[in-house]
Amino acid sequence: MNAILLDDEPLALRSLAFQLNRFEDMNILGTFSFPADAIVAAEKLRPDVAFIDIDMPDMNGIQVAEKLQDIDDSMVIVFVTAYEEYAVKAFELNALDYVLKPVQPSRLERTVQRLLEDNRLHKESRAVKEDTKAERVIVHCAGSMNVIGRDGEPLPWRTAKSRELFAYLVFKRGQPVRKETLLELLWPDTDEKKGFTQMYTTIYRLRKTFDAAGLSIRLLNSGDGYWLRIEDLAVDLLEWEEAIAQLPALSAESADAYQWQLDYYPGDYLDEHDYVWSEGERQRLRSLCYRQAVQLGRFWTSQGFGKKAADTYERLQRQFPFAEEIYEALIELYANEGHYSLAQRQYELLSDMMRSEYDSEPSEEAKKIYSRIRS
Numbered sequence: 001m002n003a004i005l006l007d008d009e010p011l012a013l014r015s016l017a018f019q020l021n022r023f024e025d026m027n028i029l030g031t032f033s034f035p036a037d038a039i040v041a042a043e044k045l046r047p048d049v050a051f052i053d054i055d056m057p058d059m060n061g062i063q064v065a066e067k068l069q070d071i072d073d074s075m076v077i078v079f080v081t082a083y084e085e086y087a088v089k090a091f092e093l094n095a096l097d098y099v100l101k102p103v104q105p106s107r108l109e110r111t112v113q114r115l116l117e118d119n120r121l122h123k124e125s126r127a128v129k130e131d132t133k134a135e136r137v138i139v140h141c142a143g144s145m146n147v148i149g150r151d152g153e154p155l156p157w158r159t160a161k162s163r164e165l166f167a168y169l170v171f172k173r174g175q176p177v178r179k180e181t182l183l184e185l186l187w188p189d190t191d192e193k194k195g196f197t198q199m200y201t202t203i204y205r206l207r208k209t210f211d212a213a214g215l216s217i218r219l220l221n222s223g224d225g226y227w228l229r230i231e232d233l234a235v236d237l238l239e240w241e242e243a244i245a246q247l248p249a250l251s252a253e254s255a256d257a258y259q260w261q262l263d264y265y266p267g268d269y270l271d272e273h274d275y276v277w278s279e280g281e282r283q284r285l286r287s288l289c290y291r292q293a294v295q296l297g298r299f300w301t302s303q304g305f306g307k308k309a310a311d312t313y314e315r316l317q318r319q320f321p322f323a324e325e326i327y328e329a330l331i332e333l334y335a336n337e338g339h340y341s342l343a344q345r346q347y348e349l350l351s352d353m354m355r356s357e358y359d360s361e362p363s364e365e366a367k368k369i370y371s372r373i374r375s
Contacts, residue, residue, distance in 0.1 A: 001119055004045065005031040006038040006064065007053040007080060016051060016080065016103055023112050035059040043071050049115055051099075054081040060193075062200040070221050073207050076118055078111060136234040137215050139170060142266030145273065149213050158209070161186055162202050164275060166228075169219070171281060173238070174230035176222035185277060236266045237285060244292060250299055258296050262312070265289050290320055297329060306337045322357050324350065328366045335373050343373050 003026055007013040013031050020026045029045045032038035035058060042050065050068055054061035065077045082101040097111050138148040145167040146154040157163040165186060169177060179199065187195040203219065203226065210217040218229040244261055248254045269282040293316045300309035310333060317326045327350035334343035347362065347370045354360045362370075 001025060001048040001115060002027050002029050002045070003049045003051060004029050004038060004042060004047045005051045006033075006035065006056075006061075007031075007051075008033050008056045009053070012053070012080075012101060012103075019103060019105060019108055020051075020112075022105075023109075025116055026112060035064045038064065039067050039071070042068050042075070046072055047075065048119060049076040049078060051078045051080055054079050060197070062197045065204060066200045066221070069204060069207065074211060076115060077204065078115070136232060137217050139233045139235045140266070141167070141170065141235055141237045141269055143268070143270075143272050145170075145270060147210075147215070147217070149215065155209065155213055155215075158205055159202070161198070162206055162209075164273070165199075165202055166206055166219075167270060167273070167275065168277065169226060169228045170230070170233065170235060171278065172227070174227055176225045176227040178225040182226070237269055240264070240266055241285065241288065244288065250295060252303065255296065255299060255303075258292065259308070259312070262289065262293050262296060262315075286320075290316065290323070294325070294329075301329075301333060306333060309333055322353060324354065324363065324366075327353070328363065328369070331366060331369050331373075335369055340373050344370070347373075 003020065005013055005016055005020075005028065007016065010033065013033065017028055017031050020028060029047050030038075030041050032041065035056060038050070038052075050065070052061040052064050056064075061079055061081075065079075068075050068077065076097075079098040080101060080103070081098060097114055099107060099111055140146040140148065140154075145163050147166070149155050165182065168182070168185065179196070182199055183190075183192070183195045187198055190198065207219055210219075216232055218232055220227055220229065240261070247257055247261065250258060269285050270278040271282065293312055297309050297312040297316070300306075300312060310330065313326055313330050313333065317323070317330070320326060327346055330346045331343045331350070334340070334346060347366065350362050350366060354362055361367075
């Protein structure tokens with residue numbers, strides 16, 4: 001493997017180079033004391049791995065790693081640090097490797113072996129990508145955020161922050177998101193320096209995870225932020241919304257298509273997560289589903305398809321149990337169909353719901369319908 005080394009301490013740099021030269025599979029392309037020189041050299045030399053000191057005065061190692069990833073996102077990064085506690089907290093659970101100073105031969109040997117294995121897996125992944133036809137990556141936002149791997153199973157997330165960061169970039173639909181925005185959103189209680197370190201680390205981890213899984217997810221740097229190539233992703237709720245938007249006007253010919261789309265509503269947006277930023281999108285999509293279903297229920301009623309109308313309303317009622325309008329529609333529908341016991345049952349359910357949720361009573365319209373049933 002071809003490597004470059006970056007450390008602002010000359011003795012540490014020479015020591016690391018000396019130890020790495022002992023491994024016949026490692027080829028050092030250059031050693032650097034200044035981040036800018038390492039970045040320029042990396043763009044020209046395209047190394048497989050970069051050993052980077054974390055604590056440097058002008059630009060810390062995490063920032064350097066970010067710039068190297070912009071040059072070549074397949075480049076492996078190994079961090080070198082003198083601070084054990086910091087290294088363990090920042091990187092132990094991530095897809096990165098780190099080596100503590102002073103570098104111990106046995107620890108460095110394990111790192112090199114891990115690098116060689118990573119390189120082998122990367123070559124296999126690249127071969128799979130070249131041999132298979134490019135296909136969109138399946139992303140599920142209904143219920144929980146999941147990315148489906150080539151084996152059909154959801155990819156594991158190393159941390160909750162990784163999942164939320166990816167979910168937010170999907171939510172932005174290809175729009176660049178400033179790094180400061182991500183910092184405020186995902187690491188609001190972390191000081192700026194550590195927050196940026198965690199953000200860069202999370203971005204790096206996501207790229208490596210998707211690359212190792214052979215998935216063509218492009219997480220790009222826009223200079224002062226990040227964005228996703230959304231056209232590479234098949235996002236369940238976005239595709240459902242697009243399909244709804246493409247439906248023709250509701251008519252006898254298109255009603256079954258409306259029904260099919262409503263039947264295959266994937267589920268509420270990120271409903272299993274407590275992301276504050278996702279609530280507005282969740283309610284927007286729920287409202288879209290609600291409006292379409294109410295429109296379809298009224299259409300089935302007007303066309304004399306009482307059973308289809310009742311099925312539509314009852315399903316909507318399970319999804320929106322506190323919508324008074326649905327109870328009233330079912331009461332009127334059952335009453336007009338002559339199913340008085342069902343209409344009475346809906347009125348009782350409505351009364352219970354209004355008392356428990358709103359400390360109120362059914363509307364005057366619902367009371368009038370109910371009075372007609374009783375008479």
